[in-house]
Amino acid sequence: MTDRLTVDVSLDQGRAYSILIGRGLLDEAGVRIASLGARAAVIVSDSNVAALYADRLRTSLEAAGLRSGLVTVAPGEASKSYATYAEVCDGLLAHKVERGDIVVALGGGVVGDLAGFAAATLRRGVRFVQAPTSLLAQVDSSVGGKTGINSPLGKNLIGAFHQPRLVLADTATLDTLSEREMRAGYAEVAKYGLIGDAAFFDWCEAHWAGIFSGGPERDEAVAICCRSKAGVVVRDEREDGERALLNLGHTFGHALERLTGYDSDRLVHGEGVAIGLALAFRFSARLGLCPGQDAGRVANHLALAGLPTSLAAVPGGCGDADALLDAMAQDKKVRDGALTFILARGIGQSFIAPGIDAAEVRAFLTDELLAG
Template identity: 85%
Template sequence: MSETKTAHPLTVHVPLNGGRGYDILIGRGLLGQTGARAAALGARAAAIVTDENVAALYADGARASLEAAGLRTCLVVVPPGEASKSYAGYAQVCDGLLAARIERGDLVVALGGGVIGDLAGFAAATLRRGVRFVQAPTTLLAQVDSSVGGKTGINSGHGKNLIGAFHQPRLVLADTASLDTLSEREMRAGYAEVAKYGLINDAAFFAWCEANWAGIFSGGPERDEAVAICCRAKAGVVVRDEFEHGERALLNLGHTFAHALERLTNYDSARLVHGEAVAIGLALAFRFSARLGLCPGQEAGRVANHLALVGLPTRLQAVPGGSGDADALVEAMGQDKKVRDGALTFILARGIGASFIAPGIDRAEVLAFLKAELGAG
């Protein structure tokens, strides 16, 4: 656990009604405060849910912090990777929590990336019909996106995140020092979600990312600032549309394409991780918007150029082992959560920072676009 600490972590409050509001704390060294923060929530016991890779780096420190604060503590460890977001992984976590006698007033601590946050959160949402939990995200992707907002779930053979629940955390501890141990690939993957927030509705933030992305990667003050900006943006959307009846769907910019790609690669992180799929999806969403005459071609080009500059894929051809043909991709999109009455809904854009929800998109248009993309050099 990093010895470098932020004197005053940045705080983003998520003011949900019914006493369900919570803070997102952002800064270096916050994992060392896990115990004190958990004790402040009135917990007597805590279960850390993590994966094997994260456990080797941070589990001992987090457990020692919890025990030093007087909490009875246990550890549930699953294999790393998207494959753990499954029925089997869910059963393993639930059985581990029950064996540890975790009660409603206790805490589940999701220590890891987006997979762990989704899996542990879903287990917490359903165990004893609802146990409190804390998000302790250790990847850039999880810190800026999946740890905030209460979406939890697992995957099915039919698609990604199709089994889940809305279950808000009681606290998010985004220790940005934990990003120092990420591989370059995982940092790039997380950065796709950072850029997404600018592309949705904040053109100035996207321009800031174009100028400051290197500082995010190197761990400069830009890193904490970027995480805070993204969390504020997501918190605002979540408060206005917690259960995704409208505006919150904008956060899925690029994800209709991305989730189809993940399904067709069988959630094999050796081939494609979520953020890489999102990067391809963002580029596709803007090129599709341009094809439909909604978005200037130079805007779509600017998006793809920036993502490529940081080392992210922007084309279907970049998927190792192939992305599947156009028909298979459209078929996979048919299980997207935004489908209504069998019709595809996309998040499209009129330009950078000008995204919108586009329901009822003609499948023939999507098919023709994907065939053209697959045929592109």
């Protein structure tokens, strides 16, 4: 097999796994999944991704002696619902998935979260493998074991921590992404530099075009992001502390997704994150924590990559400051009713800021809405 970039997630109690990164990994999936000791592997995918890659993946699985099956869902964030979760569980059971078998999540972040949650709860827990096909999923959501679905009251409020046994990030699948989805995934790439690696943000400013065009920068960026996330996950698997930093921009972003009804025609997750990153830095600057020039640099770079950076960029609007604040009140980082934000002292200097005054947030959002 071709040499691959490998990132190890060194969890204890036999739960360690590897993230493999490179072009053509789907064709190697059967051999690699068979090595986990399974007899069957059932794929969960959305209809768009399945049309592109499901037959190829099934051929690889069956060539390795594995019985295979396929469960498909509609594309888009709306599939992270109670109803679709039930359909996936029933579909896996219809394929006679046993505890020793493997569920393979083939797709972007929605499929990974949904299939992972189904695997976490089916027969009280079956093994699963992530085969992410979007940039966002390859650099972020496929790693770390967060699985779940959305509630009408908020994003990702129902779920479980359930680590995959293997992540196969075939970077050739990114060639078929739309420009919009590529940009959306790039927001999560830039996020890793903004959290705690100013040198990586510098690198992104110099090399982002190569990530988009599919040059060697693409695999390198995926590996750097996975390495960063793996380190955080090993130190704080269940988000009791440091792992919350990975939600930089997400308190704002998740609220925007809820207020747009998880309608991907209006706003996809990465676009919400991009707006959230810009808002987090502007809010930090407003509080006197972060230089204004850093906030401007963040917004300028995201805009250069084609991403939205303001509330006015949300198609159809996003309500008033009170609606935004109410949506944020369902964020998973809320403690004793008080808002917790991830803020920044500068690029690469993010920190957890509990107990932020709601009046400060409301005033900031009001001004952002007025700014247009």
